Amino acid sequence: MIATVLGIGTELVDGQIVNKNAAWISEKLKNLGLTTKLHLVVPDERKLISEALDFCAQNSDLIFVTGGLGPTTDDFTRDLISEWTGLSLKWDEASWQHIKDRLEPRGYVVKDIQKQQCYFPEGARIITNVEGTANAFYVEAKGKKIFVLPGPPREIEAVWKNDIAAWLSKSVEGMDPYITRHWDTIGMGESDVATLVEQALANVNVEKGYRVHLPYVEVKMSFYKSQEEKMRTHVEHVTEALKGITITRDQQDVPLMLSLALKPFHSVSVQDSSTGQFLINRMLPVMRDFMTEKSWSFSSHSIDQTAQVRLMIEPKDEHSCWVSIDRGNKRFTDIIEAPYKTMPMRERRAQYFAEMAMIFWIRHL
Numbered sequence: 193m194i195a196t197v198l199g200i201g202t203e204l205v206d207g208q209i210v211n212k213n214a215a216w217i218s219e220k221l222k223n224l225g226l227t228t229k230l231h232l233v234v235p236d237e238r239k240l241i242s243e244a245l246d247f248c249a250q251n252s253d254l255i256f257v258t259g260g261l262g263p264t265t266d267d268f269t270r271d272l273i274s275e276w277t278g279l280s281l282k283w284d285e286a287s288w289q290h291i292k293d294r295l296e297p298r299g300y301v302v303k304d305i306q307k308q309q310c311y312f313p314e315g316a317r318i319i320t321n322v323e324g325t326a327n328a329f330y331v332e333a334k335g336k337k338i339f340v341l342p343g344p345p346r347e348i349e350a351v352w353k354n355d356i357a358a359w360l361s362k363s364v365e366g367m368d369p370y371i372t373r374h375w376d377t378i379g380m381g382e383s384d385v386a387t388l389v390e391q392a393l394a395n396v397n398v399e400k401g402y403r404v405h406l407p408y409v410e411v412k413m414s415f416y417k418s419q420e421e422k423m424r425t426h427v428e429h430v431t432e433a434l435k436g437i438t439i440t441r442d443q444q445d446v447p448l449m450l451s452l453a454l455k456p457f458h459s460v461s462v463q464d465s466s467t468g469q470f471l472i473n474r475m476l477p478v479m480r481d482f483m484t485e486k487s488w489s490f491s492s493h494s495i496d497q498t499a500q501v502r503l504m505i506e507p508k509d510e511h512s513c514w515v516s517i518d519r520g521n522k523r524f525t526d527i528i529e530a531p532y533k534t535m536p537m538r539e540r541r542a543q544y545f546a547e548m549a550m551i552f553w554i555r556h557l
Contacts, residue, residue, distance in 0.1 A: 196252040200259040202235040225369015259343035261326035263306040277333035279313035323350040375411040377437040392433040407543040451482040453557040459487035461499035471546040524556040
């Protein structure tokens, strides 16, 4: 099945919010071996929404529509889905009770305007939204499978867990999933990395892709699961070609790997006088998840000598830095030298130092 994701909401096209829902949905689909062909965003305009549904239907078998299921006058997604599918809207008493059960215990007065959230296309499967008042629904029409979801990300995640994940897992049984192999490389420019890969895959008919997410250049190689054995040698050729610059494979995350390695320790102190904000910006979001109820600190000029693990990165000169880790009675030290030498590459060097320091610490934990 080929999927498309249609986001509805003027706030998405006027720059007020970023459409993170599409990325989240596509990642879930990718993990199941499904392909998303396009993301489309339209404002709260009936004609554009209808045309967008036509376009999605022309390019996919499975359509995810997000937004426009609320109680206000600009929430008319369900009406347009009804018109587009030719299925009349029917009242669902259970959805009305769902709204009252969510709001009344919190002291809210349920208003008649919210009744519009309780109408669904005839024959639709209603999906309970345990995080909000707007239930999602699934309908089949014009040979397409359509999921219509609320807009808030946590509500999409809730209905996904409640219904969609199981439906998709069952639907892909027996299919030939489209899979991707990944290499995250560091220290070499995109064109140089691409040259290595193109040479390794000369005359090989396979989808290749490249993505710069500094300081990395990601290499992607995609094919159907049924071709995996045939592609094994070619995957090995790419792995060998990128051997000296590959940091992680298949979307491993360096801060996550470091946080998992630090998880057994009750206290951690980090001193970083080399990377500016790059290291802390990479580590902090993951550390929050894995170091709850533990002692951990960041500083640019001092280290907590009482911490069970002490991680340090300090300048050596403009193009290199000292990195060390103290763990109990053991101390490990090394020098990281950046491959980026020119003045305009100063920021790139700081990013490089941050990533390589984390990798050094992982190896010595």
